[in-house]
Amino acid sequence: QVQLVESGGGLVQTGGSLRLSCAASGRSFSGYVMGWFRQAPGKEREFVAAIAWSGGLINYADSMKGRFTISRDNAGNTVYLQMTNLKPEDTAVYSCAARFGTVAYNRHLYRYWGQGTQVTVSS
Numbered sequence: 001q002v003q004l005v006e007s008g009g010g011l012v013q014t015g016g017s018l019r020l021s022c023a024a025s026g027r028s029f030s031g032y033v034m035g036w037f038r039q040a041p042g043k044e045r046e047f048v049a050a051i052a053w054s055g056g057l058i059n060y061a062d063s064m065k066g067r068f069t070i071s072r073d074n075a076g077n078t079v080y081l082q083m084t085n086l087k088p089e090d091t092a093v094y095s096c097a098a099r100f101g102t103v104a105y106n107r108h109l110y111r112y113w114g115q116g117t118q119v120t121v122s123s
Helices: none
Strands: 003-007 010-013 018-025 032-039 046-051 058-060 068-073 078-083 092-100 117-122
Touching (some): 003 092, 018 092, 018 117, 032 068, 032 078, 046 068, 078 092
Parallel strands (some): 010 117
Antiparallel strands (some): 003 018, 032 092, 046 058, 068 078, 092 117
16 A cells, blocks of 8 residues: 655744655655645645656746755655745645656646645744
8 A cells, every 4th residue: 555654844933944754655666756745725736846766857836946955765765845944825734746757747647645744834
């Protein structure tokens, strides 16, 4: 059974940092793209970042460029999202997801999903 389990969320002040982790298990993730998405209350789930299996191809949503960094540890089947200079508008539930193939922005193309972790940025 495939599982993606996020951790590292919490409450942080504006300008602060958090590091999210997503531990994947239940199958080989060789060749899988890992992505992060977020969903704020009353809004649709949106793309944050994604990283290819090799780590050679990474994409970020424009509003996260320069503040968020995605990385992965293939040996440990873990993907990370380092978030810096956080803003109140970053408040959301952050979820990781996996898909086989190329990096994609469209959430509907991801097959496996975690339950999410809450990130709250206070002003």
